[in-house]
Amino acid sequence: MADLTGKVAAVTGATRGAGRAIAVELGAAGATVFVGGRSTREQKSPIGRDETIEETAELVTAAGGRGIPVRCDFTVPADVDAFRARVESEVDGQLDVLVDDVWGGEADTEFKVFWEQDLDRQLRMWRNSVQAHLVTLHRLLPLLVRQPGGLLVEVTDGDSDEFYSESLAYDSVKVAIRRFGTVMAKELEPFGGTSVAVTPGFLRSEQMLEHFGVTEDNWRDAIAKEPHYAMSETPRYVGRGVAALAADPDRHRFTGKALASWTLMREYGFTDLDGSRPDWGRWFEEVFKAGVDPTTVDVANYR
Numbered sequence: 001m002a003d004l005t006g007k008v009a010a011v012t013g014a015t016r017g018a019g020r021a022i023a024v025e026l027g028a029a030g031a032t033v034f035v036g037g038r039s040t041r042e043q044k045s046p047i048g049r050d051e052t053i054e055e056t057a058e059l060v061t062a063a064g065g066r067g068i069p070v071r072c073d074f075t076v077p078a079d080v081d082a083f084r085a086r087v088e089s090e091v092d093g094q095l096d097v098l099v100d101d102v103w104g105g106e107a108d109t110e111f112k113v114f115w116e117q118d119l120d121r122q123l124r125m126w127r128n129s130v131q132a133h134l135v136t137l138h139r140l141l142p143l144l145v146r147q148p149g150g151l152l153v154e155v156t157d158g159d160s161d162e163f164y165s166e167s168l169a170y171d172s173v174k175v176a177i178r179r180f181g182t183v184m185a186k187e188l189e190p191f192g193g194t195s196v197a198v199t200p201g202f203l204r205s206e207q208m209l210e211h212f213g214v215t216e217d218n219w220r221d222a223i224a225k226e227p228h229y230a231m232s233e234t235p236r237y238v239g240r241g242v243a244a245l246a247a248d249p250d251r252h253r254f255t256g257k258a259l260a261s262w263t264l265m266r267e268y269g270f271t272d273l274d275g276s277r278p279d280w281g282r283w284f285e286e287v288f289k290a291g292v293d294p295t296t297v298d299v300a301n302y303r
Contacts, residue, residue, distance in 0.1 A: 002240075002247035004065075005030035008094045009246070010087065012074050012136050013102035015039045016051040017205040018155055021235030022099050023056055025243040027065025032091060035060065036072040036083055038104075047107055051206060074102045074132035080139040087143060095143035097246045100136050100180075101155040104128030105173065106207060114168040122169035129173045133180060141188075148192025151246055154181040155238075159199050159258040159281075178258050185256030194251050197258040200238035201280030202231055227294035231283045231302060237261050237272040244268035276303040 002025075009026045013019040015037035023033045037053040038045035053069040060067030068090060072083045087095055105125035110117045133154065144150035156177040157165070165171045181197030188195050204219055212222035212229065222229045241264030245251050248268075262281040264270075271277055283302045287294055 002029040002243040004097075004243065004247055007031045007096040007246070008034075008087070008091050009097035009099065010034040010036065010083075010095060010140060011099040011101060012036045012072075012132070013100075013104070013155075014056050015045070015053050016049065016056075017101075017103075017207070018200050018203065018235045018238050019099070019101035019103075020051070020056045020059070021237075021239035022101065022153075022155070022242045023067070023239075024059045024063050025236060025239030026097065026099075026246065027060030027067060028063035029243045029247060030065055031097070031246075032066040032068065033057075033060045034083070034087055034090075035067055035069045036074065036102075038071065038073050040069070040071050045104070047104065049206070074136050075127055077135055077139065080135050084139055084143065087140075093143050093146065095140065095146070095150065097151045097153070098136075098140055098144050099153045099155065099242060100133050100177075101153075102129065102132040102136065104132065105170070109167060109170050111166045111170075117167075117169070125169050126173060130176050133177055137180070137184065141184075145188065145191040145193055150188070150191070150193040151251065152181070152184055152188065152193065152195040153242055153245070154178065154184070154195070154197045156181075156197050156199050156258075159197070159260045159263070163284075181258060182256050189255070194255040196245070196254050196256070198238065198242060198245075198264070199258070199260045200235065201233050201261050201278060202228060203238075204232045204234050208232075228283075228288060230294065230299045231278050231280050233261060233278045233280070234273050237265075237270075237278065240270040240272075241265060241268065244270055278303045 011023040014023045014035040035057045057067030057069040108121035108125040157174040178197040184195035238261040
């Protein structure tokens with residue numbers, strides 16, 4: 001188990017999905033976690049989902065850490081200034097881990113040729129993600145570099161530029177955020193900081209489960225519709241990877257790299273909630289990319 005007792009983390013986009021799971025796993029390792037997002041019990045974000053930052057903070061505390069919910073629109077500098085002020089007031093400005101996971105593009109993603117997409121929606125996706133990451137970095141990195149050894153994690157989709165998502169705007173957002181992890185490694189180096197990009201595999205987020213009409217209890221029923229879903233993973237899997245990385249005193253060897261749940265698993269040996277170790281990277285190379293019929297493959301060899 002990772003040990004982050006006495007450490008302080010901030011997670012943006014922590015309302016649901018990978019952000020929530022990373023916050024919970026950091027809490028399970030003993031960290032104090034500032035949980036940032038737009039969805040509260042009093043007011044939903046424009047996405048309109050039911051998950052809230054208060055729920056995430058409660059999960060962090062229940063896991064063994066201390067969860068502190070802070071309502072924040074990370075595209076708005078004044079909101080992020082207020083978020084920073086909470087870190088200053090609650091823990092004297094200590095910030096050991098910054099996980100930049102804000103996304104907010106679920107409702108605006110379209111998969112068709114770019115000139116047939118709604119331009120306003122694509123630009124909104126860019127603002128809700130890339131702009132939010134830039135504002136977050138500008139306002140919160142001064143806390144992270146106060147002491148050497150800080151860790152920045154930029155959460156994206158994919159660990160290389162090889163895979164095309166079939167959407168120009170979505171693709172460019174994820175490439176840009178992955179690039180942030182590389183560029184910030186250069187800027188944090190003089191301060192003794194580490195910067196990486198991290199991606200989950202085929203994620204069983206709340207939204208993806210709803211998309212396939214299943215729950216976490218019966219997720220395997222979706223394999224009939226999408227055979228590659230046999231290799232899906234819970235959000236907690238990448239969360240455990242980030243927690244293990246944060247607790248690794250030698251983590252600087254990864255600075256500037258794009259990591260994945262499966263590469264972190266290979267390094268640290270953690271499992272998903274069901275005890276398996278899904279390796280989407282190997283599946284992608286040997287099954288998906290190779291054009292092998294996934295229904296003919298023994299999934300156990302990849303989990």
